[in-house]
Amino acid sequence: xxxxxxxxxxxxxxxxxxxxxxxxxxxxxxxxxxxxxxxxxxxxxxxxxxxxxxxxxxxxxxxxxxxxxxxxxxxxxxxxxxxxxxxxxxxxxxxxxxxxxxxxxxxxxxxxxxxxxxxxxxxxxxxxxxxxxxxxxxxxxxxxxxxxxxxxxxxxxxxxxxxxxxxxxxxxxxxxxxxxxxxxxxxxxxxxxxxxxxxxxxxxxxxxxxxxxxxxxxxxxxxxxxxxxxxxxxxxxxxxxxxxxxxxxxxxxxxxxxxxxxxxxxxxxxxxxxxxxxxxxxxxxxxxxxxxxxxxxxxxxxxxxxxxxxxxxxxxxxxxxxxxxxxxxxxxxxxxxxxxxxxxxxxxxxxxxxxxxxxxxxxxxxxxxxxxxxxxxxxxxxxxxxxxxxxxxxxxxxxxxxxxxxxxxxxxxxxxxxxxxxxxxxxxxxxxxxxxxx
Amino acid sequence: xxxxxxxxxxxxxxxxxxxxxxxxxxxxxxxxxxxxxxxxxxxxxxxxxxxxxxxxxxxxxxxxxxxxxxxxxxxxxxxxxxxxxxxxxxxxxxxxxxxxxxxxxxxxxxxxxxxxxxxxxxxxxxxxxxxxxxxxxxxxxxxxxxxxxxxxxxxxxxxxxxxxxxxxxxxxx
Numbered sequence: 001x002x003x004x005x006x007x008x009x010x011x012x013x014x015x016x017x018x019x020x021x022x023x024x025x026x027x028x029x030x031x032x033x034x035x036x037x038x039x040x041x042x043x044x045x046x047x048x049x050x051x052x053x054x055x056x057x058x059x060x061x062x063x064x065x066x067x068x069x070x071x072x073x074x075x076x077x078x079x080x081x082x083x084x085x086x087x088x089x090x091x092x093x094x095x096x097x098x099x100x101x102x103x104x105x106x107x108x109x110x111x112x113x114x115x116x117x118x119x120x121x122x123x124x125x126x127x128x129x130x131x132x133x134x135x136x137x138x139x140x141x142x143x144x145x146x147x148x149x150x151x152x153x154x155x156x157x158x159x160x161x162x163x164x165x166x167x168x169x170x171x172x173x174x175x176x177x178x179x180x181x182x183x184x185x186x187x188x189x190x191x192x193x194x195x196x197x198x199x200x201x202x203x204x205x206x207x208x209x210x211x212x213x214x215x216x217x218x219x220x221x222x223x224x225x226x227x228x229x230x231x232x233x234x235x236x237x238x239x240x241x242x243x244x245x246x247x248x249x250x251x252x253x254x255x256x257x258x259x260x261x262x263x264x265x266x267x268x269x270x271x272x273x274x275x276x277x278x279x280x281x282x283x284x285x286x287x288x289x290x291x292x293x294x295x296x297x298x299x300x301x302x303x304x305x306x307x308x309x310x311x312x313x314x315x316x317x318x319x320x321x322x323x324x325x326x327x328x329x330x331x332x333x334x335x336x337x338x339x340x341x342x343x344x345x346x347x348x349x350x351x352x353x354x355x356x357x358x359x360x361x362x363x364x365x366x367x368x369x370x371x372x373x374x375x376x377x378x379x380x381x382x383x384x385x386x387x388x389x390x391x392x393x394x395x396x397x398x399x400x401x402x403x404x405x406x407x408x409x410x411x412x413x414x415x416x417x418x419x420x421x422x423x424x425x426x427x428x429x430x431x432x433x434x435x436x437x438x
Numbered sequence: 439x440x441x442x443x444x445x446x447x448x449x450x451x452x453x454x455x456x457x458x459x460x461x462x463x464x465x466x467x468x469x470x471x472x473x474x475x476x477x478x479x480x481x482x483x484x485x486x487x488x489x490x491x492x493x494x495x496x497x498x499x500x501x502x503x504x505x506x507x508x509x510x511x512x513x514x515x516x517x518x519x520x521x522x523x524x525x526x527x528x529x530x531x532x533x534x535x536x537x538x539x540x541x542x543x544x545x546x547x548x549x550x551x552x553x554x555x556x557x558x559x560x561x562x563x564x565x566x567x568x569x570x571x572x573x574x575x576x577x578x579x580x581x582x583x584x585x586x587x588x589x590x591x592x593x594x595x596x597x598x599x600x601x602x603x604x605x606x607x608x609x610x611x
Contacts (some may be wrong), residue, residue, distance in 0.1 A: 007543055009561040013458035016467070020457065020474035022449040022482075026442055030483040352579075357549065380549070 028143070030432050032250075043280065062204040064179040101314050103297045104214075104258040106342055109391040109436040112160050116399075116410065117151045117430030122165070122183075124435075129422065135183060135191065140167060143181060152178070152208065154433040157216035161185050162235060164219055166208045168197065178208050180221055181183045182235055185435070195221055195242055211256045211263070213276070220276075222251040229267060230254060230274065245278045253291060258298035266292065270310075271303065286311055291335065300366070304336040309347050311366055324368045333362075335386035339415065340393045340436075342366065346374075346388050346415075348398070357381050359400055363415065373417030375411075383408045389415065393437035399427055444490050445482060452494055456501060462557045463505050465546045479503040499572050502558065506550045506573060544595035552587035555580055 114126040120137035130434050141147050144167050153166035162185065168178030178197040197208060212235075221231045221242075230245040245263065254265040256276070264273045267281075269288035274281040284301070291304040299315040311322040333347040345366055350357040359377040364370055377400060385399035385408070396415050401408030410424040410432075456477065460470035480500050481488070488496045545553055551573070558569035559580070566584075570577045 005556075006560045006563070009462060009557070012542060013461055013561075015471070016454075016458045017463045018449075018454040018457050019460065019467070019471040020449070020453065020478050022445055022453070022478050025478035025482045026445060028479060239460065352551075 055403055080350050081210070101257075101299055102259060103299050103315070106296045106340075107438075109340060109438065110273060111390040111392045112156075113436030113438040114388075114390070114397055114432060114434050115156065115163060116427065116432035117154070118427055120150070122151070122154070122163075131424070134187060139190060143193065144168060144179070146177070151430060153210060154431045155212060156211055156304070156433045157212050157235065158214055158243060158436060159216040160435045160437050161216060162210065163435075164194075164210055164235070165191060166210060167191070180208060180210060180219060180233065180283075194219065194235060194239070195231065211254045213256050214258050214260045214360075219425045220245070220254045220256055222254045224267060230263065232276070243278070245274055245276075249281065255292050255294055257294050262295065264292050264301060266290075271301065284314075285310075293337055295338050295366070296340060300342075302336045302338060302345055304333050304347065309333050309336050309345065311345070311368070322366075322368050324364060324371070337387065338366075338388060339362055339363075339389055340391050344415075346389065346396060348384065350381055350384075353379050359384055361387050361396065361398065361413065363396075372418070374413050374415070375420070378402055385430065385432060388432055388434055390434050397432060397434070399430070399432065441485055447486060448493055448497070449478070452497070456497070459498075459557055459561060460501065460505075462545065462561055463502075463550070463553055465542060473501060473505055476504055495568075495572065498562075499574070502554050502572050503574055506554055527539070541591075541595055544591050547594050548587050548590055551575075552583050552590065555583040556587050556591075559584055 013056040016330045062329075066272060087359060108186075111127055113126055115122060115124050115134070117123070118133075120140070122140070123131050123134045124134040125131040140151065141149055148171060149167050149171055150169070151165060152168055152170075152250075155164045156162070157164065165181045165183065166178060167181055170178075171313045179193050180195040181191040181193050183191045184384055185396045209222050213219070217236060218232050218234050221233060222229065230249060230251040231242040232245060233242045234240045248266050251265045251272075252267070254263050256263050257273075261276055263276055264271060264284065266272075266289055271285040271289050271292055272281045273284050289303050289305050293302040294300075295302065299313065301312040301314060303310040303312055307323075313320045313322075332348050336345060338345055343366060344363050346361065346363045349360045349362065351360060358379050359375070359381040360373055361375040363372050363374060374396065379402070381400065381402055383399070383401035385395045387398040389396055393414055394429040396413045398413075399408045400411055407426045410422075410427040411420055412422040413420055453474070457470060457474055460473045460477075461467060464470045464473055469598075477497065477500050481493075481497050484500075497526075545556070548556070554573060555569060558564045558572055559566070562569075564572065564578045566580045570580045573580070
């Protein structure tokens with residue numbers, strides 16, 4: 001059979017032409033590097049000038065470059081948790097002289113509506129369980145200006161006053177057409193476009209990642225994967241020009257710190273941070289890192305990496321790291337998140353089975369103790385969306401599909417014991433976001 | 439030769455093979471083009487770190503890991519586009535064409551990693567160790583995924599597998 005399978009596979013590809021365009025890839029990368037070199041050149045000139053003015057006693061900030069490192073998969077079919085004080089990954093960047101961070105008071109919030117996407121429209125599910133279409137697909141198409149736009153991300157502002165939406169069309173061979181829009185809580189006006197995707201950010205196949213400032217006044221936007229650039233756009237008042245923090249740096253998954261001073265982001269698998277006002281970026285942790293989330297008090301970063309979940313304490317130097325290993329053997333955890341009070345963390349994992357993957361939702365104390373598996377699905381998970389804590393911390397919502405022929409279900413779990421108390425069948429894949437109320 | 443010359447020479451020599459593998463992985467020409475283009479961008483960025491005298495293993499690893507990881511990162515479902523059909527007599531000339539279509543459908547019903555393992559082992563003619571290196575997993579994973587993938591192929595497309603075997607009762611290796 002093997003020889004015949006080999007032959008059949010080759011026959012299957014007999015008419016496939018050479019795909020891809022190397023010259024386009026070269027042009028894209030060199031354009032990016034030229035811009036970056038120009039920025040570095042200006043920065044170096046300023047530094048030389050400063051050294052000349054201040055004198056030899058002054059030392060420039062030392063930032064240790066870190067490249068991606070190979071990750072050995074964790075063997076074992078079941079998830080167990082342990083705490084180790086000295087993780088191999090991610091490695092805190094000890095060479096960086098990061099200032100201390102001050103804790104931000106964590107204010108209890110009430111859960112507002114859970115907002116999600118169904119049939120291309122935005123739906124709000126009230127705390128009493130009633131769901132209504134809030135923004136119809138036609139209104140989104142009108143805002144987008146094209147009939148084939150899809151919603152790629154949703155995120156409520158911290159004050160619950162506006163919903164940000166990443167809306168547009170992912171292009172296969174030309175720059176994607178994406179925009180960031182906001183819709184006020186009362187939906188008194190059509191979706192308002194804040195930002196059109198910059199070419200380098202959305203070159204091809206890029207989504208946009210967004211994060212609100214803690215005062216709900218602005219959003220930071222970056223490419224989702226290979227995007228370049230980190231842009232801040234004001235969310236209120238008349239349209240303003242976006243402010244480039246680093247306009248051609250490879251940046252993804254930005255996260256605005258709760259104290260409003262910093263923006264953490266991923267770059268080449270490492271965690272970096274940059275002042276919300278701009279300036280040089282600093283290496284925070286080496287990778288490879290897949291996702292980051294600030295603790296509600298702003299003193300810790302939750303880091304998802306292939307080898308587990310890491311909690312990086314930034315409140316003192318040197319940083320200390322708590323690692324919860326083997327959370328998802330061989331696959332790595334996804335979507336690590338903080339509970340609203342910052343006492344617990346959650347993550348999603350897809351442990352492999354012989355015939356596919358199953359899905360699990362875990363929580364643990366932020367020090368890695370008391371791990372609890374809230375949910376384990378049957379086989380085989382075909383689609384999912386990231387679990388999201390309700391602002392009051394009582395509920396975790398996620399999308400999950402086990403049948404490739406059917407859209408995923410929306411599942412609501414009690415965060416304390418994992419009891420599933422509601423399931424909406426056939427929700428369809430899409431992002432979701434909880435509205436927080438004072 | 440300068441870097442761009444090396445890149446163009448590599449793509450000229452191996453681009454078609456990468457494209458064919460990408461097509462088997464994705465099952466769609468547009469998706470395959472996306473995967474190859476993404477791979478090229480990463481390759482250009484990383485070219486200084488790549489052994490330019492023997493870049494293919496590194497580039498292949500970029501492509502396969504992006505494909506497998508993409509399933510989790512994008513949260514996008516890869517839906518099988520068709521239910522394997524009853525192809526009738528596998529010895530029928532027209533039936534053979536249908537068998538090949540059915541094989542592709544069956545491949546799309548596998549998980550990305552299972553598909554990647556089959557393509558690496560039986561299209562790229564790699565050893566288990568080479569396939570493991572390309573995917574960044576252990577050889578035991580390659581073994582188990584190969585076994586499961588082949589069994590799923592047999593379940594999903596028995597007629598197609600029978601045509602490979604020459605017998606519907608052919609032994610799964």
